[in-house]
Amino acid sequence: MQVYEELVARGLIAQVTDEERIRDLVNNGKAVFYIGFDPTADSLHVGHFMALCLMKRLQMAGNKPIALIGGGTAMIGDPSGKTDMRKMMTKETIEHNVECFKKQMARFIDFSDGKALLVNNADWLLNLNYIDVLREVGPHFSVNRMLTAECYKQRMERGLSFLEFNYMIMQSYDFYMLFQKYGCNLQFGGDDQWSNMLGGTELIRRKLGEDAGAMTITLLLNSEGKKMGKTVSGAVWLDPEKTSPYDFYQYWRNVADADVLKCIRMLTFLPLEQIDEMDKWEGSQLNKAKEILAFELTKLVHGEEEAKKAESAAKALFGAGNAAEIPAVELSAADFAEGEGEKLDILSLLVKAGLAKSRSEARRAVEQGGVSVNDEKVTDIRMSFAANEIPAEGLVIKKGKKNFKKIVVA
Structure with missing residues (x-):
């Protein structure tokens, strides 16, 4: 099976401009393709994950990826899928975010020896003359x-600013420039970008008389039709400082039964034959599928060592592994000095461990019987601990069925 057919079999392709042409380019390693990433944060997130995996798959098949960082378009903001206008960012913030993106992309894409390019559209967009754009692109x-x-x-009812209205033109101009500068003949992106991508192919055809292609990737939605990669506390990030490898693992370990096999098919690099066999799994076998999904994706993003640690920690929490692997939160004597009598009560410990956002949320968890310390249910919100009362191996606090942290004293 060639790479294009594999993408179809994995359910990754949503729309294409010319299937026969794109199949030929991709299968024969002739595609020079780009995917754009607007640096609206200082880390990539799960929403970018499928695009990065697609770039990796196509590069492995001999095609050349161009990762386009939107240092210019980020100053405008993409209205796609948004009900409100994005917050304007400073040039310094955008430059910082660009550097963060570069480091993370290198885990997926091989930029050595000209095998891939990393380009910033600020290089051409920020120097454009407004009159020239109106005359050369506007018609x-x-x-x-x-x-x-x-x-x-989607934005017309709430109000669409002229600033955002220009986003399609800017994205189309990107494709036009990449076609001329680097021979880029294909653009890939999420299915919500289809209109913007067609704008680029049309601009190339009208200005240069050449054909360029576009292909959209199926959006990663759960069984309820909502985008995956969000938790109660926000996005699931690829930066280990923002979402720890353990929390990243746990996000995938806890996907719904209805979503796990689809995620394995779309996101992992496991052979399709193996996945086809897993399609028959049901009941308790789906828990094994979730463990496979979580391990494979954590390995892709954070490396095999961190994936093994996260797996061991998860098993330890459910009584089948090494308790030393449970994610730890280190407190100092100064933390305990904040409490009454140099003791921290259970509510403070829950907050400091990141298991509750506030004392009131922690109080509700205790009162509802959802908190335990070293496997003993906590019923008294006044339960407290001094630093010297924390065992050397740590104190394991559990909130709900799946949230654990180990408190250790420095």
């Missing part, structure tokens, strides 16, 4: 047609 875009695009229709 090739129909406002009537642009307003039928899904990314704009």
Whole structure:
């Protein structure tokens, strides 16, 4: 099975401009393709994960990826899927975020020996002359047609600023520039980017008389139709400082039964034959599938050693592994000095461990019987500990069925 057929079999392809042409380019290693990443945060997140995996798959098949960092477009903001206008970012913030992206992308893409390129669209967008854009690009875009695009229709009722209205033109101009500068013949992106991507192929055709292709990736949605990669506390990040390898592992370990096999098919590099066999799994076997999914994705993002640690920690929490692997929170004597009588009560410990956002949330968890310390249920919200009362091996605090932390004293 060639790479294009594998992408189809994994359910990754949503829409294509010319399937036969794109199949030929991809299967024969002739695709020079780009995917854009707007640096709106200082870390990539699970929403970018599928795009990075696609770039890796296609590079392994001999194609050349271009990772386009949107240092210029980030100053405008993509209205796709948004009900409100994005917050404007400073140039310094964008530059910092770009550097963070570069480091994370290197885990997925081989940039050595010209095998891939990392390009910033600020290099051409920030120096554009407004009159030149109006004259050279403006005539090739129909406002009537642009307003039928899904990314704009969603915003029309709430109000679409002229700033955001230009986003499609800027993204199209990116493709036009990459085609000329680097021979980029394909653009890939999420299915919500289809209108913007068609704008680029049309601009290349009108300005240069050449054909370029576009292909969208199926959006990663759960069985309820919501985008995956979000938790109660926010996005699931690829930066271990923002989402620990253990928490990243646990996110995938806890996906719904209805979603696990789809995620394995779309996101992992396991052979399709193995996944086809897993499609028959049900009941308790789905828990094994979740462990496989969590391990494979944690290994991709954080490396095999961190994946093994996260796996061991998860098993330890459910009584089948080494308790030394439980994620630890280190407190100092100064932390205990904050409490009454130099003791911290259970509510403070829950907050400091990151198991509750506030004391009131911690109080509710205790009162509802959802908290235990070293496997003993806590019923008294006044239970407290001094630093010298914490065992050398730590104190394991559990909130609910799946949230554990070990308190240790420095």
